[in-house]
Amino acid sequence: MHKFNVKGNLVGDDSSVFVIAEAGINHAGSFIEAKKMVETAKLSKADAVTFQHIAYNEINISKYYRVESNWDKWRLSDEQIIELFDEAHKFGLATTACVVDFNSLEFVVKSGADFLKVVSGDITCLPFLAECAKTGLPIFLSTGSAVLSEIEDALEVIDKSGGKDVVVYQTNTKYPTPPQEVDLKAMEMLKKFKYPVGFCDHTEGTAISLAAVALGANVIEKHFSLDPTLKRPDYQVSISPSELTRFIADIRNVKDAMGKPIKRRHVNDENFILVRRSLVARNDMVKGTKIQWGDLAYKRPGTGTQPAKAEKFIGKTLKFDVKRDEQLYECMLEDN
Incomplete structure (x- = not known):
């Protein structure tokens, strides 16, 4: 398996699980809340904190979608995103802001993003994938609703465009995803691409992510909110700050507990x-x-x-x- 570093964290087999605390737009446009979320990610001992910086009208035809949306109302300014990146780096966290258009892509790269997150809907937008690859940043590729041939095409374009560091996510576009549609064992198939495999969790609670770690996930991404009872876009799949802290501790324990594929007697086991x-x-x-x-x-x-x-x-x-x-x-x- 190809391995690579994201801000000093090795991503791949035989390394700690890379845990991303996904803030998204759960700040609802409040910069104060967004900064608090960076601090929460640090206190929970996550490896990264990420946001969204999606220009709604850049990817939707107004004839079919509302021109106005909460995504536009809750979108932080460029200056605020830059400050959040700086804050995350000050805490030793890797960071990015999920983007879906070329101008925003150029902006987050120049602003110090440590990796790029490609949403499931863009796996067939090959020109965009090519531009992401040209940046040289690691690409965390969501594969929700994609079939194998689409994943193969996406990875081929990324490779031909210079992208070498990739995480292939098993995920689902349904929020929340019912357990019977998660298909964690698909990670076994994704490993054939020889890239680190991750699980972008859109389920309720934390149990499914822990199972993903036991099945070999190298990366876990989970939404969190300062108050998951507030009905914001990702609230059903988000966990609270205290749950995030427990969740990450559980991930570390599960990873440690997996051990090695041998039967042994441990030192000092009297x-x-x-x-x-x-x-x-x-x-x-x-x-x-x-x-x-x-x-x-x-x-x-x-x-x-x-x-x-x-x-x-x-x-x-x-x-x-x-x-x-x-x-x-x-x-x-x-x-x-």
């Missing part, structure tokens, strides 16, 4: 001796007793003869008296 059993005398026995199966018992701790060797004691004669529960050793036996 409990295994305490919970295993040893061969012991079931009752008091005197010297000269010929041991039968009924004379044996198996009790903790496992510091003595292992029960697997019990057959070696059958029919043998004791050299000494032994007490009930006394551990038995071959040195206690006569040479018959």
Whole structure:
């Protein structure tokens, strides 16, 4: 798998999961809230915080879509986006603002975006993908509702246009996505492209993302809000600041818990001796007793003869008296 760095964070296998706290437009145009969201992402120990900077009328024909929209009302100014990028970088966070038009693309690149997020609807907009690739920034490519051939075409254009660092997202365009439509196992197929694979989570809660980590997701993106009860566009798939903190801690724990594909005994794991059993005398026995199966018992701790060797004691004669529960050793036996 190709690996690459995003602001000092290695993205790919054998590295920590790259976690993106997606602020989007959950600030509803409030710059104060947007700045608070950057701080929240930092406190939650995310790796990146991202926003949207989409000019609604640049991508929608007014004949078919409302000219006015909340996306326009809630769109931050260019100057505010630049300040948010600076704030994120001050906290050590990677950042970007999702864009869908050429002018905004040029703006976020010049403003210091660390990577580019391509929304699912643009996976077939090959001229736009080519321009994204020409920037040289890593591209996080959403594949919601795309079939395999469309993903292949998109990646081919990105590659031919100079884009080398790509994350392929398993995601869905339905908000919220019901569990039966998430298709996490599709990540196994996406890995054939040899790029890091991510999960852009549009489900309710956090359980599905944790499952994605267990299945090998290298990147997780999750919406959050300072107050998810406020009915803003992504509120149904957003989590609160406290949930975000717990969520990221859970991701780190799941990743650590995956371990390596081997069965091993860990260093300093002494409990295994305490919970295993040893061969012991079931009752008091005197010297000269010929041991039968009924004379044996198996009790903790496992510091003595292992029960697997019990057959070696059958029919043998004791050299000494032994007490009930006394551990038995071959040195206690006569040479018959």
